Amino acid sequence: MERGYWIRSKPVYSALLWQQKATAHLVMVEGSAGGLAAIKLFQQMQPLQPTTVIYVKDKVSDADYSVALRKIVPDDLLVFETKDEAMIALQKYLPNALMGLRIYVAGSERFMWSIAQIAGEYGIDDADIYKELTGTLARSVYCVHCKTITHEAHTNIKKCCGCGKMLFVRDHFSRLMGAYMGLMVDAESPGVLPEIEEIYP
Amino acid sequence: MSIINVTVANVEQVTPLVKHFTLVKEDGSLFPAFSGGSHIVVAMNINGRVHRNPYSLMGSPEETGAYHISVRKQEKSRGGSVFMHEQIKVGSKLQITYPVNLFALEKRARKNLLIAGGIGITPFMSQIEDLNRTGAAYEMHYAYRSPEHGAFSDELSAKCGDKFKCYVESDGDTLDFKALLSKQPLGTHVYVCGPHPMVVALIETARELGWPENNIHSEQFSAPPSGDAFKLKLSKSNLEIVVPSEMSMLEAIEAAGVDAPYLCRGGACGRCELEVLCTDGPLIHNDHYLTDAEKAAGKKIMPCVSRAKCDLLELNI
Numbered sequence: 001m002e003r004g005y006w007i008r009s010k011p012v013y014s015a016l017l018w019q020q021k022a023t024a025h026l027v028m029v030e031g032s033a034g035g036l037a038a039i040k041l042f043q044q045m046q047p048l049q050p051t052t053v054i055y056v057k058d059k060v061s062d063a064d065y066s067v068a069l070r071k072i073v074p075d076d077l078l079v080f081e082t083k084d085e086a087m088i089a090l091q092k093y094l095p096n097a098l099m100g101l102r103i104y105v106a107g108s109e110r111f112m113w114s115i116a117q118i119a120g121e122y123g124i125d126d127a128d129i130y131k132e133l134t135g136t137l138a139r140s141v142y143c144v145h146c147k148t149i150t151h152e153a154h155t156n157i158k159k160c161c162g163c164g165k166m167l168f169v170r171d172h173f174s175r176l177m178g179a180y181m182g183l184m185v186d187a188e189s190p191g192v193l194p195e196i197e198e199i200y201p
Numbered sequence: 202m203s204i205i206n207v208t209v210a211n212v213e214q215v216t217p218l219v220k221h222f223t224l225v226k227e228d229g230s231l232f233p234a235f236s237g238g239s240h241i242v243v244a245m246n247i248n249g250r251v252h253r254n255p256y257s258l259m260g261s262p263e264e265t266g267a268y269h270i271s272v273r274k275q276e277k278s279r280g281g282s283v284f285m286h287e288q289i290k291v292g293s294k295l296q297i298t299y300p301v302n303l304f305a306l307e308k309r310a311r312k313n314l315l316i317a318g319g320i321g322i323t324p325f326m327s328q329i330e331d332l333n334r335t336g337a338a339y340e341m342h343y344a345y346r347s348p349e350h351g352a353f354s355d356e357l358s359a360k361c362g363d364k365f366k367c368y369v370e371s372d373g374d375t376l377d378f379k380a381l382l383s384k385q386p387l388g389t390h391v392y393v394c395g396p397h398p399m400v401v402a403l404i405e406t407a408r409e410l411g412w413p414e415n416n417i418h419s420e421q422f423s424a425p426p427s428g429d430a431f432k433l434k435l436s437k438s439n440l441e442i443v444v445p446s447e448m449s450m451l452e453a454i455e456a457a458g459v460d461a462p463y464l465c466r467g468g469a470c471g472r473c474e475l476e477v478l479c480t481d482g483p484l485i486h487n488d489h490y491l492t493d494a495e496k497a498a499g500k501k502i503m504p505c506v507s508r509a510k511c512d513l514l515e516l517n518i
Contacts, residue, residue, distance in 0.1 A: 022411035023383065099385040100411040123311035123388015128413040 007171035013112075013133040016041045016104045023100030025051040026093065028115055030083065030107030031058040033134035035065030037106035042072045052076045052093065056086045056111070083111055087118060094122045106132040110140050110151055113178025126175050137200040141169050141182035149179050157185055157196045166193055169200075204244070205232070209293045210267060219320060219352045220286055221259075224268045224297065231265040237328035238304035238392075238420070241268065242466055244296040247280050250448075251455065254281040255422045255466050257323035257394075258300055261330040268297070271352065273320035279424055279447060303470050304392065304420040306331060311388030313339040316376070316403060318395025319346065322353055324420060325394065329360055340364050342381065344395070347371035378406040392418040419489075422467030425449035425506045426487055434515040435459060436478055450504035454518065461504065461518060468506035475516045477502050482511025 016037060018025070025047055029038045035055055053073050055066055057080070066079045080086045103119060105112045112133070116126040139153045141160070148162025153169050160167050160182065167182030174181070186192055211223035226232060235258055245252045260269040272285040289295070304324050306313060313332060315325045322343055332339045341361050345351045348369055357365050368374040382391065391412070393403040400419050407417045430446045433453060444453040451473055454461045464472035468488030477484065477500055486496040488503035495501055502509075502516070 019411060021409055094387060097387050099382065099387060099389050099416070101387060102411055122386075123309060123390075125413065125415055128415065 007173075009173045009175075010171045011109075011131070011173055011175075013131050016106060016130055016132045018044055018047055019102045019130070022047070022049050022102040023098065024049050025102050025104065026054070026097070027051065027104045028054045028086065028090065028107075028111075029105070029134075030056040030086075030111040031135045032061040032063035032065065034106040034111075035063070035069065037132050037134050039065060039068055039072070041104065046072070050076070052078070054078045054080070054086050054089055054093075056080050056083050056107070083114065087114055090115060090118050094119065097122075102130070103128070104130045104132075106134045108136050108138060109133060110138070110178065113140075113175075116175070117178060139169055139200050140177075140179040141167055142174060142177050142179040143167055143182050145184060149177065150182070153180075153182075154198050154200045155196050156199050157193060158182065203299050204296045205299065207268070207295050207297055209289055209291055209295065212289065212291055215271065215352045216350050218274045218350065219271050220274075221269065221271045222285070222289065224270070224295065225266070227294065232268055233299060234265055235262050235300035235327070236302050237262055237306055237331035238324045239300040239302040239327065240304075240324070240422075240465070241270070241300050242298040242463075243270070243281075243285075244298075245281060245284050247284050251452075252279070252281045252284065253452075253463075253466055254285075254424075257304075257327070257420075259323050259326035262327055263330070263334075269326075271320065271323050275424065277424075279427070281424075301464050301470075303465055304328075304394065304418065306337075306392070307390045307416075307418070309388075310390040310416075311338065312386055312390070313337060314381070314385060314389055314391040315339060315341045316378075316381075316391065316393040316395070317341070317343045318393075318399040319344075319350065320352070321393075321395030321399075321421075322357075323394075325392070326353060326357075328392070329357070333360065340366070342366050342368070342376055344368040344370065344374075344376045344399075378403050379410070382407055382410050382412065390416045390418060392420075394420045397421055397423070420469060421489065422465065422469070423487060423489075423506050424467075425452070426485075426508070428485060428508045429510060431482075431509055431511050432513045434479075434513060435518050436515055437518050444508065449506065450502075450508060450516075454504060459518060463505055466505045468503050471503070473503055473505045474501050475504055475518055476500065477514065478517050479513075479515040480509055480511050481513055482509055484509045484514075 112131045141150045141153045143160040146163035150161040165184045168185040170181045172181040206227040207224040210225045213221045215221050240255045240257045242253050242255050256270040274286045275282045368376045427447050438459045442457045464470045471490040485508050487506040
């Protein structure tokens with residue numbers, strides 16, 4: 001990639017930090033790396049305000065931080081086996097939440113932007129959700145041809161699960177869809193593909 | 202900047218200090234449509250000197266046959282509000298700018314919390330029309346000194362029903378910001394317009410309670426404070442002028458015939474920003490636009506409300 005090349009829409013993620021000015025905190029993390037990010041956050045300090053943690057366990061890794069998290073937030077930890085269950089828990093949590101709630105998430109982009117979409121329905125701007133990318137750099141790709149979103153893209157080129165076209169995964173990101181733009185890579189010369197490399201491990 | 206020539210069609214004394222003016226276009230045509238929270242700038246020729254004051258548009262944004270503004274007579278008026286109160290009658294001619302909105306409602310808000318102090322009620326008068334039309338959730342909280350100063354209180358009560366709450370200071374009613382802001386659902390946006398200390402207190406309370414900056418909206422039109430006179434060098438125009446103590450830099454620049462950009466004339470929008478090339482004394486920043494770091498750096502100034510305690514200030518215009 002060209003040096004200095006930068007796409008404005010591509011999200012920038014950083015390590016989680018408590019927002020001291022708050023009335024409540026919600027921490028949502030996914031997988032062992034996300035669990036570790038939550039523990040790291042609590043090692044900064046134990047917030048004064050009520051804090052809820054939603055933890056989705058890792059399916060592949062052995063590392064399970066639910067025991068460690070249970071010690072930190074004994075009464076306010078919700079542990080789930082799947083992302084979908086966690087999203088249902090979020091949908092139950094948000095309707096009663098008040099302004100002053102700060103939301104922190106750590107996990108894959110797919111996990112974080114699923115949360116942002118649900119929170120968006122409650123009027124929360126995605127910029128006000130603190131995000132730490134952990135576990136994988138896998139991208140979700142939005143096919144500009146058939147409008148299907150293909151998840152788990154690890155390579156520069158990914159086959160669209162909707163129309164089967166080979167898509168070049170761009171850096172242009174849609175916050176609304178939580179996905180990167182994907183364009184047919186061999187439209188000019190059908191079948192002629194650049195080398196497929198894993199760049200989002 | 203485009204100008205609309207208007208005639209005053211009606212003047213009404215609303216409270217001992219507030220007058221309501223109805224403006225129609227001189228040529229009888231319709232005004233441009235606007236959105237709730239917009240303001241116009243009224244130009245007044247007072248003894249040969251042009252004063253320009255921003256006023257919020259109050260009527261329904263859908264009724265463009267007339268524009269409505271309200272003016273509070275300021276105790277320390279620089280001339281504008283007193284002129285509007287004492288000289289402007291039915292049939293008077295004025296010039297106004299096209300509407301500009303620096304205090305727009307956030308359309309994605311789940312709830313809108315409107316907070317006014319005194320004459321700060323004016324931008325909400327048009328916003329409420331928008332909110333009632335779209336059916337968006339809102340509450341209007343209006344604080345004022347004493348019953349006779351509650352301009353438009355009855356009208357608001359009729360339009361907003363139980364969404365309206367007023368706080369009369371002389372009756373001992375106080376608006377507790379912390380209590381109010383502590384019980385708002387997620388996705389609430391707060392809008393405040395009123396005296397400077399009230400606006401600052403509301404913003405600080407919201408921040409302390411963890412409200413994101415994007416959910417806090419405020420508008421205050423500061424009148425340009427007076428100060429010592431100083432000389433201004435306009436480098437591009439190759440002019441040296443004096444800023445008298447009762448005039449803002451922007452007004453002095455305009456009086457010299459130099460076309461300077463502006464929108465709000467109240468230190469809020471940042472449109473009039475000018476580059477400071479050189480000064481032999483400290484700048485006095487009175488705007489709400491520049492960050493503290495920018496103010497300290499001293500490279501930019503808002504000539505609508507700010508000035509300098511110096512002999513000579515050079516600006517890049």
